[in-house]
Amino acid sequence: MNKTWRFINDSECDPYYNMALDESISIHVRKNASHPTLRIYSWNKSSVSLGYFQKINEIDYDYCKKNNIPIVRRLTGGKAIFHxxxxTYSISVNKKTEIFSSNxxxxxxxxxxxxxxxxxxxxLKVDIEQKRRKNNTQKSPHCFQTTSYAEIVYQGYKIIGSAQKRWSDGxxxxxxxxxxxxxxxxxxxxKSNIEFKNTIMTINEISPTISMEKLKENIVNSFEQILNIRFIIxxxxxxxxxxxxxxIKNKYFNERWIYSR
Structure with missing residues (x-):
């Protein structure tokens, strides 16, 4: 019998809401109050998300403020992403979920x-990176200029940036x-001297005919196929x-959370 997961197909949402909801869902899943959850969403305005440990001075705060680009800090690690x-997706599981591993x-x-x-x-003919790749973009603060183990690449270009926050229960x-x-x-x-034009590739640059909705559909189907699960929408x-x-009020919109590192 297939295990039941929840799929939340969200819309374009506020950046602070996006981060807060992901954490809230994770908390409830780990308490067994909600099914393991795949949430797919996007952003209602261009935004920057920082990794949990990342220093704020690695990005140009003044430029973001001048151009009304919100800055949020993720609960997960990794480097900064310009959304x-x-x-964007989030996966929340507990230790009883088959996908959970202590590794x-x-x-x-x-x-x-x-x-x-x-x-x-x-x-799309993509590959899975088998090792951490060393190159001259290694010190870049931008997520998509560093490729690590088990990341998806297309002709050497990283096309998904991912990071985890782990607890003993999920x-x-x-x-x-x-x-x-x-x-x-x-x-x-x-604040990098590296040329982004030649080191970052987007889906539309690879294949302009792929729609977001079709990719979402394929993601959901692939989860069900590989994990042998059934989604409820x-x-x-x-x-x-x-x-x-x-x-949102006490953490993600709080300047201490965003700018303290």
């Missing part, structure tokens, strides 16, 4: 296999698939939304 037109790389590999299949269904993984991006903004946001619960409001 423009993208498909970080095992969990990453399972999820990478799912997205690999999703892209094959979308007629994990939250967040990830981003850029469809199109303003590379002029990238140049100003990230649902929305966040009242309790999850109530905690989300508290997290």
């Amino acid at each position: 423009d037109k993208d498909v 970080l790389f095992e969990s990453y590999k399972i999820i990478a296999d799912i997205f690999y299949l999703s892209f094959l269904k979308s007629n 994990f939250l993984q967040q990830g981003c698939i850029p469809f199109s991006i303003n590379k002029e903004n990238l140049k100003h946001i990230f 649902d929305k966040p619960t009242f309790e999850e939304l109530r905690l989300t409001e508290d997290l």
